[in-house]
Amino acid sequence: MTAARARAVVIAALAAGGGLVALVLASDHQEAKAVWAIFGPAVGWSFVGTGLYACRRRPESRIGLLMTLLGFAWFLSILETANSPLVYTIALATGGLWGSVFLHLGVSFPSGRLAARRDRAIVIAGYVIFPGALVPALFFAGPRELGCDACPTNLLLVERDADLAGVALAFGALLYVGLFLVVLARSIRHWRGSSPLERLQLTPVYVCALLTFLLVAVARAGAGDAAWWAAFISSGLLPFAFLGGLLRSHVTHLDAELRARVEELRASRARLVEAGDAERRRLERDLHDGAQSRLVSLALLLRSARARAAADTELAALLDHAQQELQTSLAELRELARGIHPAVLTERGLEPALQALAARAPVPVELSPGPHERLPGTVESATYFVVSEALANVAKYARATHATVAVRRVNGSVTVDVCDDGVGGADANHGSGLRGLADRVAALDGTLAVDSPAGHGTRLHAEIPCAPG
Numbered sequence: 369m370t371a372a373r374a375r376a377v378v379i380a381a382l383a384a385g386g387g388l389v390a391l392v393l394a395s396d397h398q399e400a401k402a403v404w405a406i407f408g409p410a411v412g413w414s415f416v417g418t419g420l421y422a423c424r425r426r427p428e429s430r431i432g433l434l435m436t437l438l439g440f441a442w443f444l445s446i447l448e449t450a451n452s453p454l455v456y457t458i459a460l461a462t463g464g465l466w467g468s469v470f471l472h473l474g475v476s477f478p479s480g481r482l483a484a485r486r487d488r489a490i491v492i493a494g495y496v497i498f499p500g501a502l503v504p505a506l507f508f509a510g511p512r513e514l515g516c517d518a519c520p521t522n523l524l525l526v527e528r529d530a531d532l533a534g535v536a537l538a539f540g541a542l543l544y545v546g547l548f549l550v551v552l553a554r555s556i557r558h559w560r561g562s563s564p565l566e567r568l569q570l571t572p573v574y575v576c577a578l579l580t581f582l583l584v585a586v587a588r589a590g591a592g593d594a595a596w597w598a599a600f601i602s603s604g605l606l607p608f609a610f611l612g613g614l615l616r617s618h619v620t621h622l623d624a625e626l627r628a629r630v631e632e633l634r635a636s637r638a639r640l641v642e643a644g645d646a647e648r649r650r651l652e653r654d655l656h657d658g659a660q661s662r663l664v665s666l667a668l669l670l671r672s673a674r675a676r677a678a679a680d681t682e683l684a685a686l687l688d689h690a691q692q693e694l695q696t697s698l699a700e701l702r703e704l705a706r707g708i709h710p711a712v713l714t715e716r717g718l719e720p721a722l723q724a725l726a727a728r729a730p731v732p733v734e735l736s737p738g739p740h741e742r743l744p745g746t747v748e749s750a751t752y753f754v755v756s757e758a759l760a761n762v763a764k765y766a767r768a769t770h771a772t773v774a775v776r777r778v779n780g781s782v783t784v785d786v787c788d789d790g791v792g793g794a795d796a797n798h799g800s801g802l803r804g805l806a807d808r809v810a811a812l813d814g815t816l817a818v819d820s821p822a823g824h825g826t827r828l829h830a831e832i833p834c835a836p837g
């Protein structure tokens with residue numbers, strides 16, 4: 369909204385409010401004149417004022433526009449205090465519009481837009497029912513039937529008929545109640561389906577709107593001046609609840625953005641681990657099929673050369689030495705390949721791979737059986753490397769007499785526990801192994817905990833999400 373337009377709106381609102389004060393004070397039939405003369409314009413102004421402010425602060429939301437509109441619709445309803453039958457009739461027939469805009473505002477909060485078809489239907493029903501529900505009654509209701517003996521006669525009156533007027537009024541009231549119940553059910557469902565941050569902005573708006581609705585209903589039912597005071601104060605506060613909620617909406621925005629980023633990061637981290645694992649498997653295969661198999665054939669060649677060189681002792685000694693060197697190289701290469709990615713893990717799964725780890729450890733390892741089935745590749749590798757690093761640490765630092773390893777599937781996770789009875793005092797901040805494990809496990813949305821009180825052994829516990837099979 370341009371500044372000039374906003375200025376014009378302000379001037380129009382001031383003029384309308386001023387005119388209404390005069391109208392209320394001169395009214396022949398308005399009760400509680402002082403309250404109406406003060407709060408009548410004040411409520412309208414507070415909606416227009418906060419609406420214009422909201423337009424400026426959140427131009428992308430239509431809420432500000434609706435709030436401004438609501439201020440003017442509210443002024444329209446106060447025309448009921450007019451002594452002129454024409455103005456009075458127009459006010460009766462259109463005064464309910466503020467209820468329509470109010471409903472539109474509440475249902476479309478905080479974007480000001482109606483995304484769901486059901487919401488659009490509710491708002492359209494509001495635009496029909498609020499102003500329209502009273503109109504049929506006007507054909508038969510004189511001042512007495514409308515509960516205001518001192519009011520002018522409405523110009524739509526065709527023939528006074530108290531019974532018909534009563535039926536039409538009751539029908540109108542029924543429509544109001546029906547609409548109210550639909551809106552209440554919709555609001556409760558919407559509130560329940562919202563995130564905690566969205567609720568932060570919805571709750572004050574819904575509570576204040578509901579309270580105002582109830583107070584106005586009580587006041588209209590003839591509860592006296594005090595009820596009108598309460599209704600007006602609540603109505604006057606309402607636009608601030610809308611405004612407050614609206615200004616909070618950027619928090620929700622940020623929250624949604626943050627969640628999206630975290631999700632993106634998590635996915636990319638998982639992809640990285642998966643790609644790393646695939647690369648390790650490929651490297652291991654290349655080593656196995658390439659260098660390793662060449663060395664094995666070389667060993668065979670050396671063996672037959674050694675068989676033929678039996679007579680030449682010097683050559684035989686040389687070939688013996690070459691054979692030994694070759695065996696050492698082969699062993700080192702196998703160890704290297706296993707560190708990159710153990711072939712047994714790819715080919716036979718977790719349990720045999722863990723058995724191999726336990727068998728190689730320098731301290732006795734008690735390995736609980738399982739899991740027997742195959743798990744997703746990234747889960748198998750992460751589990752394997754947790755156990756492998758933990759057992760390497762036991763060998764290097766723990767001075768333990770024995771260790772236990774247990775890998776279990778619990779609901780939607782795989783849990784890994786490696787315990788030793790050594791000296792304790794493990795600290796992920798003093799090395800790179802445990803930290804690397806924690807990163808690897810976290811990339812799969814899992815957790816790693818180290819419990820290692822000095823003198824009481826070490827317990828490593830990892831949990832890695834894994835859909836139940």
Ligand SMILES: Nc1ncnc2c1ncn2[C@@H]1O[C@H](COP(=O)(O)OP(=O)(O)O)[C@@H](O)[C@H]1O
Pocket residue numbers: 761762765766788790791792793794795796797798799800801802803826
């Ligand atoms: N099972 C254990 N028992 C005792 N101390 C341990 C154990 N595991 C790890 N530590 C201690 O915690 C430190 C960090 O472990 P880690 O991150 O695996 O480091 P590194 O990369 O040196 O193996 C080690 O330097 C060691 O002092």
Ligand SMILES: [Mg+2]
Pocket residue numbers: 757760761799800801802
């Ligand atoms: Mg280590």
